[in-house]
Amino acid sequence: MLFHVTMDIKVPLDYDPVRFEGLKAAEKARFQELQRAGTWRHIWRVVGQYSNVSIFDVESNAQLHDVLTTLPLYPFMDVKVTALCRHPSSIHDDDR
Amino acid sequence: MLFHVTMDIKVPLDYDPVRFEGLKAAEKARFQELQRAGTWRHIWRVVGQYSNVSIFDVESNAQLHDVLTTLPLYPFMDVKVTALCRHPSSIHDDDR
Amino acid sequence: MLFHVTMDIKVPLDYDPVRFEGLKAAEKARFQELQRAGTWRHIWRVVGQYSNVSIFDVESNAQLHDVLTTLPLYPFMDVKVTALCRHPSSIHDDDR
Amino acid sequence: MLFHVTMDIKVPLDYDPVRFEGLKAAEKARFQELQRAGTWRHIWRVVGQYSNVSIFDVESNAQLHDVLTTLPLYPFMDVKVTALCRHPSSIHDDDR
Amino acid sequence: MLFHVTMDIKVPLDYDPVRFEGLKAAEKARFQELQRAGTWRHIWRVVGQYSNVSIFDVESNAQLHDVLTTLPLYPFMDVKVTALCRHPSSIHDDDR
Amino acid sequence: MLFHVTMDIKVPLDYDPVRFEGLKAAEKARFQELQRAGTWRHIWRVVGQYSNVSIFDVESNAQLHDVLTTLPLYPFMDVKVTALCRHPSSIHDDDR
Amino acid sequence: MLFHVTMDIKVPLDYDPVRFEGLKAAEKARFQELQRAGTWRHIWRVVGQYSNVSIFDVESNAQLHDVLTTLPLYPFMDVKVTALCRHPSSIHDDDR
Amino acid sequence: MLFHVTMDIKVPLDYDPVRFEGLKAAEKARFQELQRAGTWRHIWRVVGQYSNVSIFDVESNAQLHDVLTTLPLYPFMDVKVTALCRHPSSIHDDDR
Amino acid sequence: MLFHVTMDIKVPLDYDPVRFEGLKAAEKARFQELQRAGTWRHIWRVVGQYSNVSIFDVESNAQLHDVLTTLPLYPFMDVKVTALCRHPSSIHDDDR
Amino acid sequence: MLFHVTMDIKVPLDYDPVRFEGLKAAEKARFQELQRAGTWRHIWRVVGQYSNVSIFDVESNAQLHDVLTTLPLYPFMDVKVTALCRHPSSIHDDDR
Numbered sequence: 025m026l027f028h029v030t031m032d033i034k035v036p037l038d039y040d041p042v043r044f045e046g047l048k049a050a051e052k053a054r055f056q057e058l059q060r061a062g063t064w065r066h067i068w069r070v071v072g073q074y075s076n077v078s079i080f081d082v083e084s085n086a087q088l089h090d091v092l093t094t095l096p097l098y099p100f101m102d103v104k105v106t107a108l109c110r111h112p113s114s115i116h117d118d119d120r
Numbered sequence: 121m122l123f124h125v126t127m128d129i130k131v132p133l134d135y136d137p138v139r140f141e142g143l144k145a146a147e148k149a150r151f152q153e154l155q156r157a158g159t160w161r162h163i164w165r166v167v168g169q170y171s172n173v174s175i176f177d178v179e180s181n182a183q184l185h186d187v188l189t190t191l192p193l194y195p196f197m198d199v200k201v202t203a204l205c206r207h208p209s210s211i212h213d214d215d216r
Numbered sequence: 217m218l219f220h221v222t223m224d225i226k227v228p229l230d231y232d233p234v235r236f237e238g239l240k241a242a243e244k245a246r247f248q249e250l251q252r253a254g255t256w257r258h259i260w261r262v263v264g265q266y267s268n269v270s271i272f273d274v275e276s277n278a279q280l281h282d283v284l285t286t287l288p289l290y291p292f293m294d295v296k297v298t299a300l301c302r303h304p305s306s307i308h309d310d311d312r
Numbered sequence: 313m314l315f316h317v318t319m320d321i322k323v324p325l326d327y328d329p330v331r332f333e334g335l336k337a338a339e340k341a342r343f344q345e346l347q348r349a350g351t352w353r354h355i356w357r358v359v360g361q362y363s364n365v366s367i368f369d370v371e372s373n374a375q376l377h378d379v380l381t382t383l384p385l386y387p388f389m390d391v392k393v394t395a396l397c398r399h400p401s402s403i404h405d406d407d408r
Numbered sequence: 409m410l411f412h413v414t415m416d417i418k419v420p421l422d423y424d425p426v427r428f429e430g431l432k433a434a435e436k437a438r439f440q441e442l443q444r445a446g447t448w449r450h451i452w453r454v455v456g457q458y459s460n461v462s463i464f465d466v467e468s469n470a471q472l473h474d475v476l477t478t479l480p481l482y483p484f485m486d487v488k489v490t491a492l493c494r495h496p497s498s499i500h501d502d503d504r
Numbered sequence: 505m506l507f508h509v510t511m512d513i514k515v516p517l518d519y520d521p522v523r524f525e526g527l528k529a530a531e532k533a534r535f536q537e538l539q540r541a542g543t544w545r546h547i548w549r550v551v552g553q554y555s556n557v558s559i560f561d562v563e564s565n566a567q568l569h570d571v572l573t574t575l576p577l578y579p580f581m582d583v584k585v586t587a588l589c590r591h592p593s594s595i596h597d598d599d600r
Numbered sequence: 601m602l603f604h605v606t607m608d609i610k611v612p613l614d615y616d617p618v619r620f621e622g623l624k625a626a627e628k629a630r631f632q633e634l635q636r637a638g639t640w641r642h643i644w645r646v647v648g649q650y651s652n653v654s655i656f657d658v659e660s661n662a663q664l665h666d667v668l669t670t671l672p673l674y675p676f677m678d679v680k681v682t683a684l685c686r687h688p689s690s691i692h693d694d695d696r
Numbered sequence: 697m698l699f700h701v702t703m704d705i706k707v708p709l710d711y712d713p714v715r716f717e718g719l720k721a722a723e724k725a726r727f728q729e730l731q732r733a734g735t736w737r738h739i740w741r742v743v744g745q746y747s748n749v750s751i752f753d754v755e756s757n758a759q760l761h762d763v764l765t766t767l768p769l770y771p772f773m774d775v776k777v778t779a780l781c782r783h784p785s786s787i788h789d790d791d792r
Numbered sequence: 793m794l795f796h797v798t799m800d801i802k803v804p805l806d807y808d809p810v811r812f813e814g815l816k817a818a819e820k821a822r823f824q825e826l827q828r829a830g831t832w833r834h835i836w837r838v839v840g841q842y843s844n845v846s847i848f849d850v851e852s853n854a855q856l857h858d859v860l861t862t863l864p865l866y867p868f869m870d871v872k873v874t875a876l877c878r879h880p881s882s883i884h885d886d887d888r
Numbered sequence: 889m890l891f892h893v894t895m896d897i898k899v900p901l902d903y904d905p906v907r908f909e910g911l912k913a914a915e916k917a918r919f920q921e922l923q924r925a926g927t928w929r930h931i932w933r934v935v936g937q938y939s940n941v942s943i944f945d946v947e948s949n950a951q952l953h954d955v956l957t958t959l960p961l962y963p964f965m966d967v968k969v970t971a972l973c974r975h976p977s978s979i980h981d982d983d984r
Contacts, residue, residue, distance in 0.1 A: 027359075067207045069204060071891075072953060079162075084217055133292075199744045220365055261398070263394075271354075372493075373492060572839075585682075643882055646875075648701065648764040685837045778934060785931070
């Protein structure tokens, strides 16, 4: 099942930059693992923001909750989740 | 270039249903033409709403404006446009 | 899968009351059919509003979309959908 | 009487994690006590958020106020309360 | 039990004034009946608005819903309901 | 003259609890003094919130400003003020 | 006593212009009467809007309510009222 | 003096298209007259909207008000006005 | 030219009170200087808030910007600026 | 391609002023470099705010993202990006 997720990241001005770089590296590794598995199906950057727009393809609501709330940068995120479904006019069988 | 577009559609309760079906058919035909051309790259329905979330891939801002404002259902739409760009962590060369 | 849905209903002051009563009767019949099937798991009225708060239990996002958008009163509704999942602290095996 | 309550929890990034785990354990114990008593009738997690949607069944407004404001995690919560009542179309005598 | 209710009234510019005066008279009669019964405990006008702020004292959420949704001017109202309880610092035994 | 005032109180998580209890005691004493004087005519707690809804009866706008801004907990409050007046339908001569 | 009032005026596109001109003339006459009496102490236009910002000087909340709600253009207005008082730093004895 | 103005245009679905084309032509003529005079210094379309962002260079607030409220499409517009001034870092003497 | 300015002041709970009193004294002196010069034409307190509503009479947008951003309390302010102009119905030649 | 960008800057009250002056000098240098290159085509100050309104002329969304997120003051900014395009009524060939 498909979900539209936006993640807005806010880092306090005085947060330790070394510690944050470590979290970013862990986030990237986890993201690529989920991308390879087909769970994190799409990701785009929002121009001018520390934000992304993503499409997730999951088995269940519970799986999506687990994936999102265990992301290394989750404590810095404002997350919005919107349930999607296939559009009947689409000519792409695989438009997920 | 990539843009995230949401389209919320509101139809007045007393709008002529036959006329609206005609506009919907024209919208679908135009959508599929743009999807085949690769301009309207993705489309998903928002669950429970008469709305979609779409990704457009265009040459310029002007092309996007022309495409959106000439859609047959445009007069019924509330449209939001957000500029996107490729995410550096993506492992998909073609993640557009 | 569980979803939290709120439905706010607005009826124009000059809408034909007989026609609306017909739609309400159809809505009630459809609601009870979905309630018996276990799809529309809970419903409550919001005090002082023509609104309800409901819990749906569906197979997929697509099923929820179909159920909601074919309700007889759907054209009068402002609908909000929120994906839910089981809470790990719950002592009820069946808290859906 | 029934009330719909949403609880959004925000934990400061630098809050002592040990102290917070202690509060979470106390919250869970209190929650299960109230769930067994039938006061905290339903709870669901909101996907992607540190939030829950709950249904309370209380004797009075005052009881609900006391229950909510003495929760161990209350100082971290943004709480919204909405009064509910039984829906007349429901076929479940016990739909609370 | 006590509830804080605000009622904002919007009348379409072209609504039949004679019909509206009839509804207003019915509203006033119903209001005074509820005021005498102690159900509609307080009412104040909001300066500059066609709105009131009221305090209701009811047996249950269901009673409040019935009282509000059967008011003659209810179809013109935007209603907001907030659950209240006695304040522990109050020196008035009867501050309801 | 009557005013509707809501006071929402936010206490930082790390505020010295002893100092805050001292301010609360001072607030209570001041409140009861104003209640006895008839200035702070009504107060109710908002269920689930650290907030109250109050009705003030003052000689002038200036008096209300002085009363509110010198409350011991004022620095923690978000205050909203709405001017009220007697409702013409009220059957209570003293409905203030 | 002083109040800050903003009035935003919305006229339906198809409202009879002759009738509206009549209401505008009545509004202007009433305004000047109130301005001469010192009740409508100041008025300014908001640039680019069909709106004004005004300062009223009244005996009571009730007087302000009566003055505002009987304005000829009141049915077209969205009104916001804010209670003001003299600023202690002002060097103008008459800054009302 | 410089002002940033946004104009959002809403046309009712059933507005006479011939009449609207006439207003659009008048709007365009008036716009070009003001552009030639240097009053309407810049205009851009907002992508996907029937809106523009403009920069006006006027002698006074009163001139801006007169220019905006006499535009042929003004009755269809939602207008927002923001006062601007030259930025001290700009290397363009003429950046207006 | 006339501008409507609102200033909302927020002081952190732990800000050094002696330092703030010094800034307040400087603000008052600057305010009275501007009031004498006719630049800060009116000021009123908003009841119950640490806020004021003011009318400025300036030569240009740039002058207003300089005056506002150099106020001693500016770093604590949330400022809103609205361009005004004389109202044509006003009978006061000097209603500024 | 043209984009409308607003930048609102918030500096914590206790931020080291020397460090901030250093960042401001770097921001000014970078701004002028981009202005000379024609990328940062226009900039204006918003009266009374620590904010600017700017027009960027870029090759792509990605270029705009890179330019904005590497500005020295970016960590202090709230940024809004709106895609623009040329207005067909403009008589200036170069109205960018």
